[in-house]
Amino acid sequence: MHILIPLLPLLAFVVNGLFGKWLKTRAAAVSIGAVAGSCVLSLITLGRVLSGETFYGTVYEWISSGDFRASIGFNIDPLTAAMIAMVTLVASLIHIYSIGYMHGDKGFARFFAYLSLFTFSMLILVMADNFLLLYVGWEAVGLCSYLLIGFWYEKKSASDAGKKAFVVNRIGDFGFGLGIMLIFYTFRTLDYHEVFGAVQTIVGQTLSIPLYVTTIQADLTTVICLLLFVGAVGKSAQFPLHVWLPDAMEGPTPVSALIHAATMVTAGVYMVARANPLFSESSTALMVVGCVGGFTAFFAATIGLAQNDIKRVLAYSTVSQLGYMFLALGIGAYTAAIFHLLTHAFFKALLFLGSGSVIHAMSGEQDMRKMGGLRDKIPWTYGTFVVAALAISGIPPLAGFFSKDEILWQAYSHGTNYGAVLYLLGASAALMTAFYMFRLVFMTFHGKSRVETKAARHLHESPWSMVGPLVALAVFSAIAGFAGLPEAWGGGNWIHHFLGPVFGHGHEAAGGATHLERMMAGVSVVIALAGIGLAAFMYLVSPWLPGKLASGLGGLYRAVLNKWYMDEIYDFLFxxxxxxxxxxxxxxxxxxxxxxxxxxxxxxxxxxxxxxxxxxxxxxxxxxxxxxxxxxxxxxxxxxx
Incomplete structure (x- = not known):
């Protein structure tokens, strides 16, 4: 049964790729049927894992040469089961949404073929039982991102964005490839169980690294982890390799939702979490992961404050939220990172699909300065979008509150200066997140209409093929957080117990400090409400204020608006x-x-x-x-x- 989970989307890709010219709009039925079938099988698998079943085995002996052996095999444990359920569920809803969004596009069948290949690639990545098969899925999602970001290849900006994503990811993938080679050189195997079981045998060993005229000795485990993390930085768009992700907005909106929510960018977080036995043995590597994540969460949030393209605001939001996940990984809070990954998938998919519904209603317009007053025109889109905005802002009892608050609590309770710095970065990013998300909501849906006459004539709610997935995702965004309801709030923290066999206890804070945990959760809510209140004051009560502030801040505002000139710096240097x-x-x-x-x-x-x-x-x-x-x-x- 397990092999059918990735195989069905692959078959849909083959059928639509070969016969899409004749299938035309029926290509959607092929892809949706296949991915929905994978979703059902994934949920059945999740149920079996919940009952205590796991699977670890070889499907096919792939390569055997001397000491080197590679197989196509699957590792079905709680982490894999949770990931495949999320990937297939979100991908199914995005496939359904795409029927309405891509209606009339000449590349309709090709689009669904690529979506199915993307889903297959991510499933292979998370189901793999060895680093080589993981790398195959890793590279395949990179290829699919190139194909889908540049889907409208006649458009130069889309073609350039696809190439940019491909090239930037090659930098990270080079480091990732070196890390896998070093793993084989060290352990003589790439099998997860064999590698992780032998980690203790290399603790304390050093690696000689030639450097100009001298040789330095570096901790072997740390070198392996840092090389793997270079791959995660590229794939999950962390500073300084984050520059490709905002440009990925050139692709169709369902692509943005799939990349930002269920596939591609979550791969780096998953990989570090999967390799937790290695990372847990290197405090240096964990500190690098946490610092990069914390800084990225803060840095990307500052850029989101000033963007005017609705999809670019969400893009920098994704970069920032991924930073939260790496922040959690960096303090050993692996379960908290995966919990936020899972909840984020629902509300971020909802945000992107909601923005697509807005763009669809606005006849392709993406500039929020040309919107306003849309809530009465597209009420379903507005209602579901607000749910997602509240969730990502961390308002209880929505999903984002529990998962983000868990990360902030783990950082606060780490008991070190390192944890305190990460908490301050995360809390600051939380304030900015609430502000820029409701800046987006107020500029798009509230206030006076700034819609141009031509677009205003065609304003309409999206068809039910698009609205239906929005409603479903809104429900998941509202209830998914209860899977991790902490004991401090009377819950059983189910997600922690479920993922416990994969991560153990890591370095996560022990329960018991219920009063302090509730107090810090209250602080998180106050921070979120402050951000929302500030956005309401600036864009509803005093709409003249943003322009005056922009003029007053001068160079600082221009720097944020221009993304801290990162693209210009890379153009100059490289x-x-x-x-x-x-x-x-x-x-x-x-x-x-x-x-x-x-x-x-x-x-x-x-x-x-x-x-x-x-x-x-x-x-x-x-x-x-x-x-x-x-x-x-x-x-x-x-x-x-």
């Missing part, structure tokens, strides 16, 4: 020098050296040909003279040599 070097190779090496050699050979041949041709006069007496001369030379050679 892109432009790369282009100049490529131009040098083209104009000098290719045009002068390579073409010079080729053309020079032809020139030399032509030079000698011109001179030899002078001997070909066409007169018989000249040819006879040449022949006699040749005979005399040959005879002379043999007689006198």
């Amino acid at each position: 892109v432009n020098p790369g282009k100049r070097f490529a131009t040098f190779l083209w104009e000098f090496v290719d045009a002068w050296v390579i073409d010079g050699i080729v053309n020079g050979t032809a020139g030399i041949s032509n030079f000698f040909g011109e001179r030899i041709r002078k001997f070909h006069t066409g007169h018989v007496e000249n040819y006879a003279l040449f022949m006699v001369t040749g005979v005399v030379i040959i005879l002379g050679f043999y007689l006198f040599a």
Whole structure:
């Protein structure tokens, strides 16, 4: 049964890829049927794992060469079961939503083929029982992101965004690949159970790293973890490799939802959580993970404050929320990180699909400054969007409150300066998150209409193929948090007990400090309400204030608006020098050296040909003279040599 979970979306990809030209709109039924089938099987698998069943085995022996063996096998444990249930459920709803969103697009069948391949790739990634198969899924989701971000390839910005995502991810994937190679070099296997079971045998070992004229000794476990984390930084869009994700908005909105919620960017978080036996043995690696996550959560939130494109606000929100997950991983709170990953999937998918519904109603417009007053025109979209905005802001009893508050509590209760710094970064990001999410809500749905006349004539609620998934996701965004209802609130913290066999207790705070935990949860709610209240004051009560603040802040506002000039910095440091070097190779090496050699050979041949041709006069007496001369030379050679 387990093999059918990834196999069904793969079959849908093959069918739609080969026969999409003839299937046309029926391609949606093929993909939806396949992914829904995977979803049902995933939920059955989740039920079996809940009852105590697990599966770890080989489906097919793939490669065997000397010491190196690689198999196609699955590892079905609580972490995998939770992930595949989330991936297939969210992917199914996004597939259904895409029927209405992509209606009339000439690439309709191709789009559904790519969506199915994307789902298959993510399922392989999370179900793999070894690092090599995980890497196959890892690279496959990267390929799918390139295909889907650049889906409208006739549009230059979309094509460029696809290439940017592909290139930036190659940087992270290079480090990830080196990490997997070092794992095999160290353990002589890539199998999860064998690697994690042997971790204690390498604790304290060092690795000699040549560095210019010297050699440094580095902790082997730390080097492995940091190389793996480089891959996670690229795939999960953490600073400084975050720059590809906002540009991914050039793809169709269902793609944005799938990338940001259920696939691709969650892969890095999953990988670090899966490799927790390695990371738990390196305090240095965990500190790097936590610091990068905490800084990214804060940094991306600042950028989200000033963006005016509705999808770009959500994009930086994703980068920030992923930062929270890495912050949790960095303090050993693996369960809290996965809990937030699962709840985030629902409300972030809802936010992106809701923004797609807004864009659909606005005839393609994405600038919030040209919206306003839409709540009466698209009430279902508005209602579900507000649920998601409240959830991500951390308002109880919605899902985001329990998962985000768990991360902040774990950081606060870590009992170190490191934990305190991460808490302050997370709390600051929480304030900004609540502010920019309700800035988006108020600019889009409230206030006076700023909709242009042409778009206003076509304002309408989305069809039920789009609204239905919004309602379903709103329900999940409201109730998913109760899976992790902490004991301080009278719950059983089910998600912690469920994932306990995978993570153990990690470094997470023990229960018992119920009063303090409730107090800190109250602080989190106050922070969220402060952000929402500030947004309401600035965009509903005093709508003139944002413009005045922007003028007053001057350079700081422009820096935030321009994403702290990260793209410009990368252009200056890497892109432009790369282009100049490529131009040098083209104009000098290719045009002068390579073409010079080729053309020079032809020139030399032509030079000698011109001179030899002078001997070909066409007169018989000249040819006879040449022949006699040749005979005399040959005879002379043999007689006198």
